[in-house]
Amino acid sequence: MLKVIGGFFAGVVVVGLLAYNYMGSLMFREVVSPFGEEETVARIQQNIQNVGNGWALSGLRNPGKAVEAAGGNTLPVMMIEACSTKYSGPILKDDTVRFLSILMPCKVAVYKKNDGKTYIGLMNAGLMGKMFGPMVGEIMGHVAQDQAKFILFDPSKPAPEMIKGMPGAPSGGSGASAPGGC
Amino acid sequence: MLPIRRITLSALAFSALLAGPNAFAVATKTDALAAPAPVTAVPAKPKPASTSTADHGKFKELQKNFKTGPEVTEACLICHNEAAKQVQHTKHWTWESVDPKTGQKRGKKNIINNYCTSPVSNEKDCMACHAGYGWKDSSFDFTVEKNVDCLVCHDTTATYRKLPGDAGHPVYKRTEFPKGSGKFVEAVDLRKVAQSIGKPSRTNCGACHFFGGGANGAKHGDLSSSLQHPDRYLDVHMDEKGLNFTCATCHSTSSHQISGSRYNVAAAVKGPAHVRGKEDTVNPASCQSCHGDKPHPLARLNEHTDKIACQACHIPEYARDAIGTERSWDWSQATVMGPDGKPTVRKDSAGRRAFDSKKGAWVWESYVIPDYRWFNGASKFQVIGDKIDPGKTVLINEVGGGPNDPDSRIWPTNVHRGKQPYDKVNLTLTLQHTGGEDDTALWHNYDWQKAITAGMKAGGLPYSGQYGFVNTEQTWPITHMVAPKGDALTCAQCHSVNGRLKEIKGIYMPGRGDNNKLLDAAGWIVALLTLLGVIAHGAGRIYLSNRKG
Incomplete structure (x- = not known):
């Protein structure tokens, strides 16, 4: 009996350690882009606009600019912000999960690393959603499916122009009147 | 003298009224000494707009309505009678550079690059960036002094424009550029420009060097119009709110020969920083000419300078702007x-x-x-x-x-x-x-x-x-x-497996992961033996002290 209990607790500890170790990579994904930074941003923006389900661009931020303003260097980071009222609406209406507004708008990060390659960083919306009940789990499952389409590229198509000023949010960023509604 | 004296005394009296009895006492004392007009009371003259000792706007040679660039040069040469000869010995004029070791003739005139390729047969266009007038084909006479373009480097009005197609001449009449664009470039007021000359600024150098290869930032990567008003992050030396270097601060010039060239780079400068007044042959357009070759407080970092150029660490990326x-x-x-x-x-x-x-x-x-x-x-x-x-x-x-x-x-x-x-x-x-x-x-x-x-x-x-x-x-x-x-x-x-220097061959680099296995093993064995020796020595000392006790 002692062996069974000991084995159980040992298993819990091992699983806990593994989860702790891999939590970061489970919650977020990183993929290499075949394009340069601006082109990657522009193609993702185009995909977001074409994917349907109420998705709209709500901002494009460069967190590195603040570092530059303070007199420091950072490799460029571009944060594409998008939102779908179809998905955000039910979550924002439910008081029990309203705190998840902290995850809105949906963000896709495009950045360069020291190897000179451009990377795309995404949140694992499907997995995260499952932690907050069936309603959020279902919505975030749909978000995850659409997210996968955001980064499907067709290299045969010419590079679109990067959209800097968002419609309704002329200064960029998640303007209050951004049509994404988030 | 009298009127000045009267004004001075009036000014003193007025100052005294403003400043109170003590000031009046000082003024009285000064006056009693019958000294020349007190310096403190002379109204400050406005500072000269320029640090130059000559106002070119007052020279009669430049009070003309110049029709062409060469006419301006002729006027310049009346006083600066050696300037054109000096310029004619520079790469800015010859577009030629000779390799001091091999004698190979390089320079724009002799190579075919992989940007616009070559100026040969395209002189009318390319010479918009030549410091001269009239180079339109191979018949150009490089000895004619009036064809040297002084203004392209010395204009301070930022209105001097040379367009492709004019063989290096400035815009003499209002011109649509590019053709069919509906945008117009105004004719250059040569009289105004000639009267407003000064030391070359970023604008002068940048007019060509920021736009090499036919577009902003295209050619060099580390030169673009972003250096016109850079911040500290982009260029710590040219930072407009900081050191505010111009190009010429480093590329110091003697007899119109501008130091620093991509054809002959000072790649491995050794020794301490240049000391003013001391003669040396170090290229002033090098980091070491100011910083020396041991610039770091950490000796470990200084040990790198015999293998690594300063630029390798201190320019972590280039084209650091949206221009690219x-x-x-x-x-x-x-x-x-x-x-x-x-x-x-x-x-x-x-x-x-x-x-x-x-x-x-x-x-x-x-x-x-x-x-x-x-x-x-x-x-x-x-x-x-x-x-x-x-x-x-x-x-x-x-x-x-x-x-x-x-x-x-x-x-x-x-x-x-x-x-x-x-x-x-x-x-x-x-x-x-x-x-x-x-x-x-x-x-x-x-x-x-x-x-x-x-x-x-x-x-x-x-x-x-x-x-x-x-x-x-x-x-x-x-x-x-x-x-x-x-x-x-x-x-x-x-110093990492996929680090910046992973492609560099011929050196031992700790941490890169591609080192000689035998050498690494020998190093580890030596380190292990050292450790064992230390332990054995310590153990021996403890053992002996216990035996004695």
Whole structure:
């Protein structure tokens, strides 16, 4: 009996350690882009606009600019912000999960690393959603499916122009009147 | 003297009223000494607008309505009678550079690069960036002094414009540029410009050097209009709110010879910083001329300076702005028309040129991680008429140096890739006539055959009539856009398995993971033996002290 209990607790500890170790990579994904930074941003923006389900661009931020303003260097980071009222609406209406507004708008990060390659960083919306009940789990499952389409590229198509000023949010960023509604 | 004295006394009295009894006492005392008018009371004269000792606006030689650039130069030479001779010995005039070791003649006049290729047969356009007037073909006389363009470097009004097509002359009448754009460039007021000359500023140098290769930032990667008003992050020396260096602060000049050149780079300067007044031959356009070769407080970092150029760590990326730089130019795409069969242009996602039926296709990038190479300052260039092997990538220039060369350092470089035409039979890169409105100009008639035939004829080269396209590579050392010291590369950025210097051969680099296994094993054995020795020695000491006790 002692062996069974000991084995159980040992298993819990091992699983806990593994989860702790891999939590970061489970919650977020990183993929290499075949394009340069601006082109990657522009193609993702185009995909977001074409994917349907109420998705709209709500901002494009460069967190590195603040570092530059303070007199420091950072490799460029571009944060594409998008939102779908179809998905955000039910979550924002439910008081029990309203705190998840902290995850809105949906963000896709495009950045360069020291190897000179451009990377795309995404949140694992499907997995995260499952932690907050069936309603959020279902919505975030749909978000995850659409997210996968955001980064499907067709290299045969010419590079679109990067959209800097968002419609309704002329200064960029998640303007209050951004049509994404988030 | 009397009126001045009266004004002075009145001013003193007024000052005294304002300042109270003590001030009055001082004034009375000063007056009693019968000294000249007190300095404190003289109204301050406005500071001169310029630090120059001469106001060129007052010279009668410049009070003329100049019609042409050469007329202005003639006026300049009345006083500066040696200036033109000096300029005529510089690369800005000859567009030629001679390798001091091999005697090879390089320079724009002699090489075919993988940007716009060559000025030969395109002089009318290219000479918009020549410090001279009238170089429109091979008949240009390099000895005529009045053809030296003083204003292009010394204008302080930022209104002096030279456009492609005018063989280096400034805009004499209001001109639509580019043609058909509806935008106009105003005629230069030569009188005003001549009267407003001064030391070269970033604007003067940048007018050509920021736009080399036909677009902002295209050519060098570490030079673009972003350096016109840079912040500390972009260039710690040129930071407009900080040190505010101009180009000439480093590229100091003597007899119009400007120090620093990509043809002869001071790649491995040794010794301490330059001391004013002490004669030395160190290139002033080098980091070491101010910082010396042991600039770090940490000796460990100074140990790097005999192998690593300062720029390798202190320019972590180049083209650090949205302007970016051109990474490749594919000339084989030139003459390809749009879907409607007409010439077309396309921009990339950041709004930079990506395709033009006239010129081909480009790829741009911002925040570029440099390619690191051994470099001893000398480059062997492919010059006009040199044979090539079209089966390989043609190196427009081969940067010299290696790990065993004491004059070599590891440098950050910008490698620009090209695909450009060559003669399939004679195996030479071709010259092509691109600019102009004539029937043989590529950008007018979109006919490669005519363009190459005209270009080769102008350059005096044989042409078989068969052309193809070959891959080329041109390497530029990176030396501008120096970041603040806090942004220099960290140890791990090089000393790691996939670090910045992973392609550098011939040196032992801890942490890179590709070191000699035997050497590493020997190192570990020595370290282990040392540890064992220390333990054994310590144990022995403890044992002996216990025995004695």
